[in-house]
Amino acid sequence: MNQLTFNKIALGKKLIDFIYYEAIIEKSENESKLIAVNVLANGKILTKIKTNISLSEYELGHLDRLIIEIISSFISDSENNSSTCSKQESFYATKPSNKQKEARNHVAQDLFNQFNL
């Protein structure tokens, strides 16, 4: 059984203004299955929603709608289950790229200028 990222949406299709998704589909001789939907933002996977849906009963043109329903349902479930927030987390999300390092230096320089450094 081959696992492939469906080409049409592999690069990430826009769901709303700042969220994209991609479908992971397993193909066998007899059927194709949607096994996961990755929700992306800024090119990073925010979450992977595991599914096990046979695509034989879905027309290709309806795949987008199916995926949106899966994501909507996932968000709705998460929201409904997260009413008791017991912990707070924060973390630095990324290691800075060279471009980010340069931009950080510019911002720091602006601040240093105000110190006369």
Place this chain on the structure above:
Amino acid sequence: MSKELILGSLIGTGNSKLTYAEKVNAFLGNSYTSTAGNQYFNAMRFADGIVIKEDIGQGYKYAFLNGLRIYSLIDKTLIIEETFHCQIYSLDWVKARIKEMLKKVLSEAASARGITYDLADADRLIQRLIEDAFRNDQRIIMDQQLKRLVE
């Protein structure tokens, strides 16, 4: 470069419109409502050389701060970000986190250059920068900051 293009490149989409909200003195955009009825949106504020973007979720009872991002205006690049889970929104907490993030940027740049500085001065300077951004009219600050880019 037009204001719209600069803002579009900062918030990651050229199509989303930012609207100034006087009540919170910020530009709001990227708004959507989930199927559970919660509203998600960004609030952006300009400060000296930077743009601060908040990711906010408004639930039925609380507003949550989901993320903070700081961009260099001149580079139009994200310089630092934090994400949060179940962090109830508080303006004081937002300011405190921004302060810590900017102190980190300053500290890293100073280490890289091998220079030292007065930490108390840095604290005051950053505090003033943040207070100015939240207190002064963001429409005027945005115009001043974007003007700097084209000068």
